Amino acid sequence: MSAENPSAGGAYRLVDLLLVSFNSAHLLAPLRSSLSQAEAPGVKLRVLAVDNASSDGSGDILRNTFPCELFIQNEVNVGFGRANNQLAEHVRGDYVLLLNTDAFVSPETVRTSVEYMDRHHRCGILGVKLTGSDGSPQPSRRSFPTPLTTFIRRTGLYRYIPVEQARDDLTLDHDVVTDCDWVPGCYYLVRRAVLDEIGLFDPRFFMYFEEVDHCRRARNAGWTVTYLASTSVVHLGGESAKSVSELSQGRQISALQVESELLYMRKHFGVTGLVCHLGLVVIGDVILATKELIRMRSPRAALRQFMQTRTSWRLAWKTRFGVRPTR
Numbered sequence: 001m002s003a004e005n006p007s008a009g010g011a012y013r014l015v016d017l018l019l020v021s022f023n024s025a026h027l028l029a030p031l032r033s034s035l036s037q038a039e040a041p042g043v044k045l046r047v048l049a050v051d052n053a054s055s056d057g058s059g060d061i062l063r064n065t066f067p068c069e070l071f072i073q074n075e076v077n078v079g080f081g082r083a084n085n086q087l088a089e090h091v092r093g094d095y096v097l098l099l100n101t102d103a104f105v106s107p108e109t110v111r112t113s114v115e116y117m118d119r120h121h122r123c124g125i126l127g128v129k130l131t132g133s134d135g136s137p138q139p140s141r142r143s144f145p146t147p148l149t150t151f152i153r154r155t156g157l158y159r160y161i162p163v164e165q166a167r168d169d170l171t172l173d174h175d176v177v178t179d180c181d182w183v184p185g186c187y188y189l190v191r192r193a194v195l196d197e198i199g200l201f202d203p204r205f206f207m208y209f210e211e212v213d214h215c216r217r218a219r220n221a222g223w224t225v226t227y228l229a230s231t232s233v234v235h236l237g238g239e240s241a242k243s244v245s246e247l248s249q250g251r252q253i254s255a256l257q258v259e260s261e262l263l264y265m266r267k268h269f270g271v272t273g274l275v276c277h278l279g280l281v282v283i284g285d286v287i288l289a290t291k292e293l294i295r296m297r298s299p300r301a302a303l304r305q306f307m308q309t310r311t312s313w314r315l316a317w318k319t320r321f322g323v324r325p326t327r
Helices: 025-036 058-065 080-088 109-119 147-155 192-198 210-220 250-294 299-304 307-318
Strands: 003-005 010-021 043-052 068-074 095-099 103-105 123-131 187-191 224-235
Touching: 010 025, 010 058, 010 080, 010 109, 025 058, 025 103, 043 058, 043 080, 043 109, 058 068, 068 080, 095 109, 095 192, 109 123, 109 187, 109 224, 123 192, 123 210, 147 250, 187 192, 192 210, 210 224, 210 250, 250 299, 250 307
Parallel strands: 010 043, 010 095, 043 068, 123 224
Antiparallel strands: 003 010, 095 187, 103 224, 123 187
């Protein structure tokens, strides 16, 4: 579907831009500046935004200074995936772009992404090259995690065990266009037809793994997930989580990641896969603790390595072994 652009006298692609804000007031001015350059000939952005109960005035900034066609103010933080689902109910464009408030697009990024998907009709989801503010590369295309590859990566054994899916993401070639398993959600362009077929995010994922699960479901439905190397986005990363102690504390972030990992393992690998994952977590902690002792660290440092085991088994019980979320 394309629409007529009266001012330009030609057709354009309508892209619904979904923004989820959580205590990101300090990012919204540069984000607005970035977006003002992103609407290129042939592309029209329609901004839909939701604020997840911010305490720093983010909601007011979005409501009053952004060209939001739809704005939703949540009374509680419902998480990244569920907030995007709220907005997904109102999309009507050819494409839907999920953009983090700490991700800044270059002027040609959206146009280049849309043009690629227009040429490749089975491309359902697309990501681009991600860099830090200093230009340093960030993992931009990734492989689906399994109990085994998660164990190999966490323990550092990927350096010695030649399992392709367990390689360090930054060792992958980020200079070529390629189909991949999944792309990060900070810049996440989805074809509308994908949402019509499989929906957006599984609401059980409060944070983390929602895009991994979505890309897996899209690929299972016959769509491809593509990494586009010819354009880039500056991604700061973790800015919203830094703003409040509940999310900025290492243990809290770890717990959110661990919980989503358990939900993902149970969903895609069943009870057997989840039990295997939990067993490998214990073995992994033993390996990491042994490394600490070999390095002549204190026994206390070695014992700290078992935090993953404690957190994983505690959350396995609380989530009924990966069936339901805790929040």
